[in-house]
Amino acid sequence: MDMKFGMLFIAVVFVVFVRWAVSLNPYSGMGKPPMYGDYEAQRHWMEITTNLPLKQWYFNSTDNDLLYWGLDYPPLTAYHMWLCGKVASWINPDWTALFTSRGHESYGHKLFMRYSVLIGDLLIFIPAVLLFCFRQKQLSHTQKVLLSCVLLLFPGLIIIDYGHFQYNSISLGLTLLAIMALSQGYDVLGSAAFVLALSYKQMSLYHAMPFFCYLLGKCWQQRWKKGFFSLCCIGLTVLATFALVWLPFLTEKDVFLQVVHRIFPVARGVFEDKVSNFWCSLSVVVKFRNFMSQETLLSLCLVTTLLGLLPSSLDLLFRPSTIKFRLALINSSLVFFLFSFQVHEKSILLPALPVCLLLPWRPFTSTWFLTIATFSMLPLLIKDGLIIATLVTSILFLIAVELGLQGISSDPTIGCPICMWSSKNLKWLPYGFFSVAVKSGFYTSLMGAVFLGVLSVTIPPPSSLPDLWPVLVSVYCCVHFLGFTVYYHQVQLMAPGPKQPTAQKGKKMQ
Numbered sequence: 001m002d003m004k005f006g007m008l009f010i011a012v013v014f015v016v017f018v019r020w021a022v023s024l025n026p027y028s029g030m031g032k033p034p035m036y037g038d039y040e041a042q043r044h045w046m047e048i049t050t051n052l053p054l055k056q057w058y059f060n061s062t063d064n065d066l067l068y069w070g071l072d073y074p075p076l077t078a079y080h081m082w083l084c085g086k087v088a089s090w091i092n093p094d095w096t097a098l099f100t101s102r103g104h105e106s107y108g109h110k111l112f113m114r115y116s117v118l119i120g121d122l123l124i125f126i127p128a129v130l131l132f133c134f135r136q137k138q139l140s141h142t143q144k145v146l147l148s149c150v151l152l153l154f155p156g157l158i159i160i161d162y163g164h165f166q167y168n169s170i171s172l173g174l175t176l177l178a179i180m181a182l183s184q185g186y187d188v189l190g191s192a193a194f195v196l197a198l199s200y201k202q203m204s205l206y207h208a209m210p211f212f213c214y215l216l217g218k219c220w221q222q223r224w225k226k227g228f229f230s231l232c233c234i235g236l237t238v239l240a241t242f243a244l245v246w247l248p249f250l251t252e253k254d255v256f257l258q259v260v261h262r263i264f265p266v267a268r269g270v271f272e273d274k275v276s277n278f279w280c281s282l283s284v285v286v287k288f289r290n291f292m293s294q295e296t297l298l299s300l301c302l303v304t305t306l307l308g309l310l311p312s313s314l315d316l317l318f319r320p321s322t323i324k325f326r327l328a329l330i331n332s333s334l335v336f337f338l339f340s341f342q343v344h345e346k347s348i349l350l351p352a353l354p355v356c357l358l359l360p361w362r363p364f365t366s367t368w369f370l371t372i373a374t375f376s377m378l379p380l381l382i383k384d385g386l387i388i389a390t391l392v393t394s395i396l397f398l399i400a401v402e403l404g405l406q407g408i409s410s411d412p413t414i415g416c417p418i419c420m421w422s423s424k425n426l427k428w429l430p431y432g433f434f435s436v437a438v439k440s441g442f443y444t445s446l447m448g449a450v451f452l453g454v455l456s457v458t459i460p461p462p463s464s465l466p467d468l469w470p471v472l473v474s475v476y477c478c479v480h481f482l483g484f485t486v487y488y489h490q491v492q493l494m495a496p497g498p499k500q501p502t503a504q505k506g507k508k509m510q
Contacts (some may be wrong), residue, residue, distance in 0.1 A: 007145045012126065015152040019121065022112040022393065026385040034102055035477065037116035037384070038105060039113065039165040041069040043095070046085030051098040053250050055255050060260045061082050063098065076199040076245055080167070084116050095441045113400040117161050117169070125173035127151060132180055136360060141167050153400045155393035157375040160346055163386040168346070171201040172353050178211070179329070179357070187215055188237045193291060195241040197391045202263045206336040206350040210328035213313045217320030221498055268342055270297050274470035275345045276376040276477035277337045278304075284471060301341040308335035308485075312492055319497030327492035329354035332487045338478070345380055348481075363405045363462055367398070368442050369484050375449045376477035378456060379470035387457060445480065 021508055029037020048064055048071060060066040071078060083370050088095045088109075095101055098483050133139075135150040161168050168413055174197035194211050197204040215234055219227040243250070249259050263312030270289075272279045279301070283289070290296065312331040333351035337343060352373045359366045374394055381390050452473050461468040 011145050011149050019162045022389050025389045044069045047096045049082035050085035058064045058258050111380040112186050125169035128176040130147045140156050142196040150400045150404040153397045171197045191234050192241045198387045201247040205313045206333035208331045213317040213326045214320050271343045274474045276474045277343050281475045281478040305341040322493050330488045345377050372480045383385050402405045
């Protein structure tokens, strides 16, 4: 028992050390007035929430200029910023002083901000990952510890939270707890956890459709009285959790509507910066912003997103199962990332979470996706001065996958619908053809990413095309994400549905 605990303790200490090493690097907007970056945004939210009345947090005023990093996340984030702000003002009032603290940069404050991310990680995300890994009964204790290391070393999340600076691990941790609860049959608890994730970051909506279809499908599969009762319990839990979190903002209609308006800022445009989604890539050849109004673009994004969600959602609704649920989380979040309105490059972390959960079963394709997901944020990471940290953590992750997932199949053709169909219908193909082909595609993909990365870092773009390298990275990764979307849809549609109830001896099947 002591040896087992020792292995786990060393693993956790190691992943925390990696996080802390990354935190020594620059953060978003460091030394870049007047707006700085996401680091200043989080600090400013602490300033606003600790100095102004709650009902003024989301309103523009002389004390709260919304054009300067106005609060645009749901209430649970605001409460978190209030708590952090109270601690910060207790340590040093200058860190959150109204107006005068804008752009504050000091070693002590950086240390405090980095600790605030680590504490959230230790309280929510890391325990959620450990819970997931130690629920895998088919793995030995050593394999569970190694799998935990692999998942916790995903470079995309580490670099964004501990380098760039955000609190993504909190919303993703809550989502993971919700996934685990539903997988174990605790639907009410899982529903509450997901509502908390939604109330922390609105981008958790990327996962909302699979949660809805899976729970509704499960209730539909039950006897009508039991199913209706389960549905009512889930519905009441969702409403009660939302009401509890949002209660201070529900007392006045104008206040509630202002919060909703702030967390869904449609006026900002279809995408920000050079994000690896469909609309940003298409804009290279089709300048739709020149002949489409903002309202038309919003409608177009809504229609394409809903159409993209249909196959996965309907399959999950009528054939709900745990594996389909996890695959639908990938498909839904990828569709949102590729086709929805107002997408950030960091939103790729949302499909990355459920892909991480497939690492024990599909390590090859999962590693491929997670590597490209991290690479897709390269323009942002170069801007923040995090390229060395990204390279080191990415190599560390690949080494961890190679060493940590030994004993788990790495055959890239396992479970691949195209490979399964071809092996049955194209028997003239040499044995192992698809394994070689897929692995060759993987190495070619990595070489392409390395080539674009070297270009981006070493060679200045032409003066007439200043965004050439970020655009090439975005299009390159978008092509990958479109391919992964097709792949994961095929895997989900071919995955087994719910287990049929077994007839008991002397009784008919219900």
